Amino acid sequence: MSGPLxxxxxxxxxxxxxxSLATGLKQRGACREVIGISRTPQSCADAISHGVVDRAYTSLREVxxxxxxxxxxxxAVPTLAVxxxxxxxxxVIDPAVTLTDGASVKGSVQKAAESVFGKVPAQFILGHPIAGSEKSGVTAANxxxxxxxxxxxxxxxxxSPEHLQQVTAMWQAVGAEVLSMSVEEHDQVLGATSHLPHVIAYSLVDTLAQDIGNPNIFRYAAGGFRDFTRIASSDPVMWHDIMRANKAAILASMDLFIDNLSRLRASIEHEDSEQLLRVFSRAKEARDDFTQMLAQRAVHKRLN
Structure with missing residues (x-):
């Protein structure tokens, strides 16, 4: 890179x-300065002391x-705070400034922008990084x-094509692969592949912790339980907002899952071995195909 992007x-x-985006850009020399905005002075101080930002304020008006x-x-605030x-x-912000976001639901952000500006301004490029962690807070920045x-x-x-290119280049600077899709398709796809698994993980852990009533329930849980329920340690406020913001898509995915789970329950109850094997085999094949696809993608990236 010849100079800061x-x-x-x-x-x-x-x-x-x-x-994470701030520190990623800083470490790669992709920006001249990083400025943080947080409602709480302590968060501002923490961000500076951990080297995440160069300076920080409690309001955009100050910069x-x-x-x-x-x-x-x-x-990068919870969806309903956008x-x-x-x-x-x-x-207070000049129309020449590029705006973008990282919210997990794009339909709600689009509606928020339309309610504030009348229409989504050309400078605002809606986006969503498909990456995260069960950790949260400024100290989790990676x-x-x-x-x-x-x-x-x-x-x-x-x-604006110019603002779109600026946002695309920003993500590429931190090593991300940038894709485009419609707002509607994004919320449908993420509702099934990200939001539904979080619903299931939160519900499963809550069921085991609150309803089964066996004090040893977690003591003897194996690695599979740990891996599957890891995402239930994610930020509750963030996921509360996502569930409300992408309600329709999440409910549609939940209804499909509940129907399939009910059929699976019936198969177990009636000892329908053929149906059980059919479902389990089909799921294994789909999961193996997904794993192979990820492996091929990793090889392709190493070669390029």
Whole structure:
């Protein structure tokens, strides 16, 4: 890289997602300066002391006059908090500044932008990094979190090609693969592949912890349980917001899962061995195909 890709990178919400992008850009020399925005002074102080940002403030208003073309604001707050951030942006930020976000639900962000601006402004490129961790907070920031992970951008008809290119280059600078799809397809796909597994993991752990009532239930849990339920340690506030924001897609996926689970229960109850083997074999084959696809993707990236 001949010089910094970004002048000032402003991250609103200095947690895992925003902090990881900030440190990733800093370590790779992709921006001249990182500025953090958090509602709490302690979070600002922590972000500075951990080297996640160069300076930090509790409001965008404190840095708005500094920002212009070549600067990026990354909104990394819980999904239902995006509207408040956009209201502040609408009041104080220059239209030349590139805006993007990392929310897991794009339909709700689009509606929030439309409610604030009248329509999604050309400078605002909606996005979602498909990476994360069960850890949260500024201390969980990982500069390599996005390497070899996908980022989905959902540009609209009026999205500025210049701002789109700026956001694409930003993610590529931290090692991510950038893809595009529609807002509707994104929320449907993520509702099934990300949001539904979190619903299941949270529900399973809650069932075992609260309803079964056996004090040894976790003591003898094996590695499979640990791996499957890891995501139930994710930030409850973030996932609470996601469930509300992507309600329709998540409910549709849950209904399909519940129907299949009911049929599987009937197969067990009636000792329908043929159906049990059919479901388990089909699932194993699909999972093996997925594993092979990931392995091939990893080899391709190493070769390129």
């Amino acid at each position: 970004i002048n000032k990178f402003v991250v609103v919400g200095i947690g895992l997602i925003g902090g 708005a006059s500094e920002l212009g073309k070549g600067d990026i604001i990354f909104i 509207t408040a951030v956009l209201k502040e942006i609408q009041e 500069p390599n979190l996005y390497e070899h992970h996908r980022v989905i951008l959902t540009p609209l008809e009026n999205s």
